[in-house]
Amino acid sequence: MVNTTLVSHVRGLADTALDWLDLPFRSRLRHELARPIPPLSIRRRVAPLDEYLATTDEYIAYFKLLGGLHMRSDVLDIGCGHGRFIARMLTKPHYFRGAYEGFDSDPVAIRWAQGNITSELAQVHFRHIDLHNAYYSPTGQVDPSTLRCPYPDDSFDFVLAWSIFTHLRPSVVDRYLQEVARVLRPGKCFIATCFALDGYPNSLRSDLQFSRLLPANPHSHWEHHDTWSTLFPDAPERAIGLQLSYLRAAGAKQGLVLKQFVPGSWNCDDDYLSLQDIMVWQRPPPTGADDSGGPIR
Ligand SMILES: C[S@@+](CC[C@H](N)C(=O)[O-])C[C@H]1O[C@@H](n2cnc3c(N)ncnc32)[C@H](O)[C@@H]1O
Numbered sequence: 001m002v003n004t005t006l007v008s009h010v011r012g013l014a015d016t017a018l019d020w021l022d023l024p025f026r027s028r029l030r031h032e033l034a035r036p037i038p039p040l041s042i043r044r045r046v047a048p049l050d051e052y053l054a055t056t057d058e059y060i061a062y063f064k065l066l067g068g069l070h071m072r073s074d075v076l077d078i079g080c081g082h083g084r085f086i087a088r089m090l091t092k093p094h095y096f097r098g099a100y101e102g103f104d105s106d107p108v109a110i111r112w113a114q115g116n117i118t119s120e121l122a123q124v125h126f127r128h129i130d131l132h133n134a135y136y137s138p139t140g141q142v143d144p145s146t147l148r149c150p151y152p153d154d155s156f157d158f159v160l161a162w163s164i165f166t167h168l169r170p171s172v173v174d175r176y177l178q179e180v181a182r183v184l185r186p187g188k189c190f191i192a193t194c195f196a197l198d199g200y201p202n203s204l205r206s207d208l209q210f211s212r213l214l215p216a217n218p219h220s221h222w223e224h225h226d227t228w229s230t231l232f233p234d235a236p237e238r239a240i241g242l243q244l245s246y247l248r249a250a251g252a253k254q255g256l257v258l259k260q261f262v263p264g265s266w267n268c269d270d271d272y273l274s275l276q277d278i279m280v281w282q283r284p285p286p287t288g289a290d291d292s293g294g295p296i297r
Pocket of ligand 1: 078082084085162163164168172
């Protein structure tokens, strides 16, 4: 008990010191974006520090090109963290004028987003839900595998879960796919990233690549379960891989059509687009609606 308190105290002090050291970088970014930037202790939970802005822009491009995000979309961001995507989308009026809802289990990140990300152009709301996650929110009281998202049916044109299924077990992924199918409007898309374990010609390479990505990880091999695997048996949600065959079936069960699977570079695939694998699902359009050609809108 004493040790736990001491460790969290030392962590708090280290975070404060790092946040001070980070001030010059923050003020440069703040100047560039004309928006508040979260302190390092919050930023580092979601993106490599040196690539914070570059990866944010990169992923927003995929939302538009693959997922059909457009200027006036109603957007749901599952596991939105401190809201880096919407913060960036609001930096220029021609980027986004729609409505946005984000939820996350991290109270610190959500509090920061609520206090710092606002827009006179768009409806932007952040919500903390006290969800349990063995790695991110071990004291969370709400079981995510029973979550009913607090949004009405058919209310979004675009839903994203970026770097979320990489931290969820299949029982939770099942539930989230069910909820996505409920809140997404017909014909619209859901984009999610994952580590799909059987989507590659040489699955053995994933172990090698991961030991390079996470050098501090003593477990450079997946511990395999039936439809999922983890690199961290002590806190599995820190990095979870899912069988692609499972993901396909889980989406289909909810009536979602898998439009695209784009391999990621994490597994040394030559045709990668991003670091993680990208999956784009569509809720089928109403019968008779034209679904041929052109960007998905
Ligand atoms: C790697 S971060 C990604 C954050 C954000 N999507 C981004 O890319 O900036 C993973 C996020 O998932 C959140 N999280 C963990 N369990 C969750 C759950 N069951 N539902 C929603 N979010 C969750 C964590 O708090 C954390 O903010």
